[in-house]
Amino acid sequence: MAPILDIKHLYKNYGSTEILKDINVTIEKGDFLVLVGPSGCGKSTLLNCIAGLEEITSGSIEIDGRDMTHVSPKDRDIAMVFQSYALYPTMSVAKNITFGMKVRGISQEEQDRKLAAVAKQLQIEQLLKRRPGQLSGGQRQRVAMGRALVRDPALFLFDEPLSNLDAKLRVEMRSEIKKLHHRLGASMVYVTHDQIEAMTLATKIVVMKGGVIQQIGTPSEIYNHPANTFVADFMGSPPMNLIPARAHSEGNGTKLEIDREGLEPIFLDVPRKDLPGDVVVGVRPEDLAEAGYRSGDTVQRAAIRVDMVEPAGADTFVTTHMGGKMITARLHAETVAHPGEMLDLEFDLEKVTFFEPTSGQRI
Template sequence: MTETTQSILSIENLDKSFGAVKILKDINVSIEPGEFLVLVGPSGCGKSTLLNCIAGLEESTAGDINIGGRSMIGVAPKDRDIAMVFQSYALYPTMTVGKNITFGMKVRGTPEAEQQAKLNEVATLLQIDHLLDRKPSQLSGGQRQRVAMGRALVRDPQLFLFDEPLSNLDAKLRVEMRTEIKRLHQTLGASIVYVTHDQIEAMTLATKIVVMKDGVIQQVGTPNEIYNHPANMFVADFMGSPSMNLIPAQATSSGNSTQISIARAAGDELVLNFDREISGLNGSGSKEVILGLRPENITDPLSIVAQSGQLADCQIDVVEPAGSDTFVVTSLGGKQVTARLRADAEVMAGQSASLAFDLTKASVFEPDSGARIA
């Protein structure tokens, strides 16, 4: 059986141009039944354009899109067996919630009894059964988003498309709705493509993430792969909050050991042992690298993470209490570096403190290309 027939969605060599401007460049990605694919990247990276191509709202310039094993070339949006949830909700203001949800079924000639059964099922699932007689203007933003999702769910399509559905909600409601969408996916086993610029949303919702920049896919992987093994410095910097520390350093390999040396303002170098081979060193020699360390991999000696860490005294420039954690900023390799300590860690700005560097989850990048080399 070919990949196309196995996959709910398969995108092959897709390009999209507006005039002379190429927006999407050789996009290749697929999802299996029940996967939650999140397209993430900064504004203007092409993620919404890609979603619109999948939906048929934009026509691709080259390549192919298969949904359920069928090529979508020349297929109208209404015939693609998809349902879309927009950022703007797109509800009919004069219709009740119930009629908004059933309108599509009514247009398609679905029997009245089936419409009602579907409506009851979806309204209960989304906990909006008490709102069915209200108009959209009488609802909160979160309630409107549930109605928009309900309208998509009653279609029971092969593929759900979400275009930044939570970006109009306030921070607290966004977290609540994120949980609801996650629960829906687990309950229904639906196949979903979801667009966001919020990397926390991407990490919490996805089974598979596509990180995009300037119309090019930078990396495809699970949230764990993207977070712990970023393919390049762009992914490392974009995914994670606070983002990964990217520290200029010198890697020196001799026999079975590799050392990473980082310049410090005081003049003495910070030297750390690295237990993996770095591409291009081949057991001997020295080269400039960028050491990538997440804030949680630079911590205080009493932290659990610190058990596999290497201790070094560092000058603390800034202390930022954050409730469950304390973040501190120090200077390494000429860069501001963030460390994540326990909430009750005793540190003071302007003083030296012992920090533990855990290099077991470190990434090493090529300074010029930004590519991962260890």
């Protein structure tokens, strides 16, 4: 079966400026692909290229086995949900949702049937007679999604659809979209700069920077095995700690030496022989634990000096300095720690990632 979306060697230039560089992405039917990255990385431009709103410079785009590279947006079998919702202010909710079907000459009976089904699905039956101006942000978002759903397209495209909502509503709408995807088995491409949104929604994530794909993978692959220091730092809240260290070969493994200002260096034994002299050690905040909390051959203890303690409900964040960098440990809420005092922490070396300092690539 053909992939639902197949992008090959896509380039997009504005004059002599390259915006997208050699983009290759494939997703299967039912996948939820999230394009994530900082502002200006090219993710919205890529979405617009898939939609046909931007002409590509070279490469190809196939949707459901058909070459759509030079096909107009209305013939691409897609439906798009914008950040601005783009609703007609003078039309009722019902008319906003059915307008596209009316334009395409779909019978009134079919319009009514689809409207009723979608309104029930999104729980907006009581809003159908209202105008967009009488709705909250979350309700408008539902109407915009309803307008896309009645199309029943091969591919749904979402361009930062939740960025205008407050934090609580974002979480609610995120779970709505996830449930919708699960219920419909629909194929979706979703743009966001919010890495938590990406992690919670996606079956597959594309991390972008400067118009170049940094990594493609499942949320678990991106989080646990970042391809480089950019992905490690971008994905995760707080992000992965990136600690400069020196690796010394010793027997069947390596001894890592991590400098600290005003304190003895930390030494950790790693069962790997392929590490060069200077490395960057990547360790997630949750893989630094209080002494005695973890056990096993890969867990090693070191005393750190506490710089700052931040209670955060279910967690307590403790920061310290290693290798000239501020390091964060995500500890239990009950953790007793005070700035200026020493605290025993355990490193889970099985969860550690190593990076080459110059290129930032994973070793």
